[in-house]
Amino acid sequence: MTTPPPPPVTTTAEPSLGTAHGSVAVPQGKSWLRSFLAFSGPGYLVSVGYMDPGNWATSLQGGSQFGYTLLAVVMLSNIMAIILQSLCARLGIATGRDLAQACRDYYSKPVSLALWFLCELAIIACDLAEVIGTAIALKLLFGIPLMLGAIITALDVFLLLMLMQKGFRWLEAFVISLLCVIFTCFIVEIALAQPAIAAVMGGFFQPTAEIVTNPAMLYIAIGIIGATVMPHNLYLHSSLVQTRNFERTPEGRKHALKWATIDSTLALMLALFVNASILIVAATVFYGKGEVASIEQAYELLAPALGVAMASTLFAVALLASGLNSTVTATLAGQIVMEGFLHIKLKPWIRRLTTRALAILPVLFVIGIYGEGETGKLLVLSQVVLSMQLPFAVVPLVKFVSDKKKMGALVIPFWLKITCWAIAAVIIALNVKLLVETAFG
Numbered sequence: 001m002t003t004p005p006p007p008p009v010t011t012t013a014e015p016s017l018g019t020a021h022g023s024v025a026v027p028q029g030k031s032w033l034r035s036f037l038a039f040s041g042p043g044y045l046v047s048v049g050y051m052d053p054g055n056w057a058t059s060l061q062g063g064s065q066f067g068y069t070l071l072a073v074v075m076l077s078n079i080m081a082i083i084l085q086s087l088c089a090r091l092g093i094a095t096g097r098d099l100a101q102a103c104r105d106y107y108s109k110p111v112s113l114a115l116w117f118l119c120e121l122a123i124i125a126c127d128l129a130e131v132i133g134t135a136i137a138l139k140l141l142f143g144i145p146l147m148l149g150a151i152i153t154a155l156d157v158f159l160l161l162m163l164m165q166k167g168f169r170w171l172e173a174f175v176i177s178l179l180c181v182i183f184t185c186f187i188v189e190i191a192l193a194q195p196a197i198a199a200v201m202g203g204f205f206q207p208t209a210e211i212v213t214n215p216a217m218l219y220i221a222i223g224i225i226g227a228t229v230m231p232h233n234l235y236l237h238s239s240l241v242q243t244r245n246f247e248r249t250p251e252g253r254k255h256a257l258k259w260a261t262i263d264s265t266l267a268l269m270l271a272l273f274v275n276a277s278i279l280i281v282a283a284t285v286f287y288g289k290g291e292v293a294s295i296e297q298a299y300e301l302l303a304p305a306l307g308v309a310m311a312s313t314l315f316a317v318a319l320l321a322s323g324l325n326s327t328v329t330a331t332l333a334g335q336i337v338m339e340g341f342l343h344i345k346l347k348p349w350i351r352r353l354t355t356r357a358l359a360i361l362p363v364l365f366v367i368g369i370y371g372e373g374e375t376g377k378l379l380v381l382s383q384v385v386l387s388m389q390l391p392f393a394v395v396p397l398v399k400f401v402s403d404k405k406k407m408g409a410l411v412i413p414f415w416l417k418i419t420c421w422a423i424a425a426v427i428i429a430l431n432v433k434l435l436v437e438t439a440f441g
Contacts, residue, residue: 016098016239016336020168026246026256035259041172042240043264044179045329046085049233050078050271051182052326053133053319054126054382056278056295058223063282064292066217068195068203070224073211074279075204077225078272080423082265084229084394087401087412087420088237089260093246093253094410095400098239099393100340102400115392116341122231122389123334125382130330134323136295140316156327163328168243175328178321183270185318186277192306195284203283204276212433222387222430224275229427230386231393232333237264239336250409257410295319388431394424 015021026038062070092098097105100119104112134156135149144152163171211221246256285305286292292301303312338344398420404411412420 015096016092016101016242016340017332018339020164020243022243022245023168024243024245026244028247035255036262039244039256039259039263041169041176041263042089042237042243042260043085043267044176044270045172045240045332046233046237046264047267047271048175048179048322048325048329049126049230049236049333050081050268051274051322052126052129053136053295053323054129054386055224055275056133056319056322057129058220059275059278060282060286060292060295060298062220062224063279063284064286064289064298065220067283067287068199068280069208069211070217070221071200071203071276071279072205072207073221073224074275075272076207077229078268078275080225080427081229081233081271082268083416083420083423084234084397085237085264085268086261087397088234089241089264090257090407090410090412091397091401092238092241093256093260094407096242096248098242098336098340099235099397099400100337102238102406103396104341104343106396106400112341115396116337118389118392119231119235119337119341120334122386122393123330123337125385125389126230126232126326127330128382130323130326133295133319134327137316137320137323140296140299141313141320153323153327156324159324160328160331171328175325178325179270181321182274182318182325185314185321186274186281188314189281189311190277192308192311193281193284195280200280212430218430218433219384223384225387225390225427225430229390231389232330232337234393234397235337235340236329236333239340240332253410387427391424391428391431394420394427398424 024038024041027034059070059074062073088099091102095102100116103115107115131150131153134153135144135146138144138149138152139146160171163174211217241256241260244256244260246252281302282292282298285302286298292298299312299315302315303309398417400406401412401420402417
């Protein structure tokens with residue numbers, strides 16, 4: 001006779017995301033479609049971070065320099081993302097704690113503070129990419145100078161406050177609408193570029209050892225991983241799944257986990273399409289004609305190369321939608337991380353303006369000292385910084401979801417545990433290799 005697994009550890013501490021916790025109704029005993037729609041949303045908010053302006057920089061540079069070769073890295077990083085985000089949903093649903101709260105509960109105060117600090121660095125690096133991307137889009141579409149555009153991006157806090165006041169479903173609807181804009185723009189871009197299907201499939205399914213042995217290619221590859229699997233998204237998703245008012249019973253949690261996993265997997269497949277499309281367009285149009293080092297350069301060359309003026313406009317519109325979307329989810333992630341680790345509550349606009357100011361300052365410094373042309377390098381560097389922070393979120397996450405005392409019946413099976421530790425090992429090994437090669441030239 002087998003012993004039933006212990007129930008998950010629950011807590012009476014304040015729930016994640018405060019008033020938004022359990023605010024979205026979940027129909028009981030209804031059709032699969034009603035369940036699917038009720039749980040759809042958190043995955044799309046998370047997917048925003050997987051197609052933010054930082055992804056554009058690394059994919060454009062990777063495609064223009066190395067053709068379709070790095071498509072394998074895009075797909076691998078997306079598979080990693082799907083697995084890791086499913087773990088986040090599992091943690092939040094099983095324990096009622098987000099990843100930041102779980103770290104604060106488990107680790108000593110010094111370790112917890114160190115993890116909080118590293119996560120804040122990751123959020124600032126992500127915010128930096130959003131500032132640059134949104135400012136570039138404003139410049140391309142409306143002629144606003146880059147420095148002024150960077151300052152204007154701080155006003156996005158009012159957009160978030162308005163959406164949050166209307167309710168969490170309004171926030172999700174806004175994000176999904178902008179995702180549809182991005183998706184549509186790149187369907188058109190791919191149709192205009194007409195890439196060679198055989199070459200694209202080769203890039204996806206025939207990876208080369210040069211990705212690891214070529215330092216320049218490895219740098220971009222790690223940037224792609226950092227731009228795709230973002231540390232703050234792991235904290236974000238473990239909280240967002242708790243906005244659903246599902247039954248806190250063993251069966252209710254299993255039901256919630258199933259639909260939450262479907263939601264995030266479908267959303268991340270959309271992110272894969274967008275990220276791959278950026279690299280495919282760059283490889284088709286620019287490979288062999290010199291490296292495209294900046295988003296502005298890609299914008300200027302796209303229309304002449306494809307012979308359609310609309311191509312550049314769609315590119316800029318998608319970039320603006322991406323930047324606006326990313327600011328919304330980064331703000332939520334910042335709130336979750338600060339409240340979870342430090343138990344400190346700040347008004348959203350104060351939290352947002354503080355983080356955005358820390359992100360804007362490096363952008364203004366680079367523009368003022370080196371000129372607008374250097375922002376592309378800063379964008380790629382921000383994604384490498386994100387990748388460096390990733391192990392400090394992945395390792396605690398895998399540790400927690402492997403603990404039967406915490407997870408109860410939703411503890412991950414042995415094969416998934418091995419897979420997750422392998423993902424963590426790959427990320428750590430790539431980062432160590434990059435650090436060593438950077439240090440020793």
